[in-house]
Amino acid sequence: MNRRTLRRVFSNFMVGLMIGAVIVALIPLFFILINLILKGAGSLSLDFFTRTPAPAGETGGGVVHALTGTLLIVGTACLIGLPVGIGAGVYCAEYPTSRLTWVTRFVADVLNGTPSIVVGVFAWAWIVATQKHFSGLAGSVALSLLMIPMVLRTTEEMIKLVPNSLREAALALGYPRWRTSLSVVIRTTLPGIMTGALLAIARIAGETAPLLFTALGSQYLSFDLDQPMAALPLTVFTYATGPYEEWHQYAWAAALVLILVVLVLSLGARLAIRRRFTLNG
């Protein structure tokens, strides 16, 4: 074999290795999804979605308390996080030369890389420690802090995609800056901003660590954000690490529901983004 063929063979060999890497990388995904369906789907029933848990040792019961809790905690987190994230994102895009823009962008990057458990400790020290009791609201604050940097980033990126001619057209027609921003720039990017928000919601809906010592979890159906509250990820954690076989089955079922919620949210958002905007890459 001469040197040239040898080099070509080696090149093909490396490509083969890389295809192997792709296959190895995809194996966990398939195993996780298949296990979730096989072990979780069996326990799904109407009761699972409509009843609170049965006392330990008894069969039956459901996770309606956790579904309600997740909905309330994540909903409240959105009420806090979306206005701040979107507002700051608009600021960064509209006043790119301001020094505050630079600081905010940098801090958002720092927050984005902060472990969620650290944010949980912060919410505990700020709210739980001063109020002297665990509460769903403290969980919402922690989650909103995780969502703000994500929302800020997508909002800013989306607004930057708006062509300047559109903005100039509005200004030339005599619109003041704020109306140009609100009814021209933001309005054209609203679907993009909303999908960014959906992605952030999908991410925080599955977060467990920041809720461990803020919302804490509970076995009862509760609508009071000032009290400890159950959440779906917390339920998965408690049931998975608990001693009963029955609990483990419920953990799988709850995890299946959780992942369906997260995947539907993030897939929907991704598809919407791809259809409306063609981003780099």
Next chain:
Amino acid sequence: MTVVQQPEALRPTDAVPLERANYGDRAFRIVLTAAAALIPTLLAFLVYQLWTGAQLAVGRFGLGFITSSTWDPVAEEFGAFPLVFGTLLSSLIALVIAVPLSLGVAIYLTEFAPKSVRQPVAFLIGLLAAIPSVVYGLWGIFVLVPALRTTAFPLLRKIFGFLPLFQGPIYGPSMLAAGIILAIMVMPYVMSVSREVLLAVPNTQREAALALGATRWEAVTTAVVPYARSGLIGAIILGLGRALGETMAVTMVIGNRHEIAASLFAPGYTMAAAIANEFSEAVGDLHLSALAYVAFVLFLVTVLVNAGARLLIWRVARGSGAGSSAL
């Protein structure tokens, strides 16, 4: 030179709307500024809260906290070295496994894969990033750890048993199990950022190498990877940042023991896992404060790691436009 007279009709006669518009602009800016300024304020408050929370432990143990190995809540003696060690070791294992895989996938997808394969594979690997941490933990406890205990670990011990890393009894929950779970979790991040970085490499680099007679693999190693090197390192460090702070999946498979062992089969602990497990059941103020100290150290480490990664990625992505969405 003649002075051009403005016709009467065109002169702005009603100054009021303009002024009103000005008020609107100012109000708009104030509202947005408040939102933007809130974020640095919150971060400052976060740092302040962690720091004041840790004061008690800082005063008692000082910097020796990080190098001491006793963790005894009853005797109120705390040292975080096993936690720091476990965090670094589990993240290192994760990178050793995840980096070759994710770089391989990223290079294959940008340089070799047919167009029809690129999007679907990138999409599927992106799905891994969407799976919540607690679901990885659940899968780890009931599927991965039993499988490792019965097949992979004994095999490793048989082949590499001469190394201290692979000796000793096999429990299941272990440092190695945590490293493997972390590898699966950080892989999508390293892969997608590396892919963005590789896409930012100009095509002329590849064409030049190919024109000189390089094979496609040689073009990658001589022209593409060197150009993207600092960005790829940035992607890896970004993955490291993720691995350091990961909590739920790790605490569910690592065994949660304040110990340092040479064997990867032995259980361990990480900073994040210790906070997750002990915080709500902490006995006494000093225990709480020690955990807040751990949180503060973890925060500092991840900030430094992430800042470094972003700097490196920014150096490659600057000017090309691509890659910015990866940040």
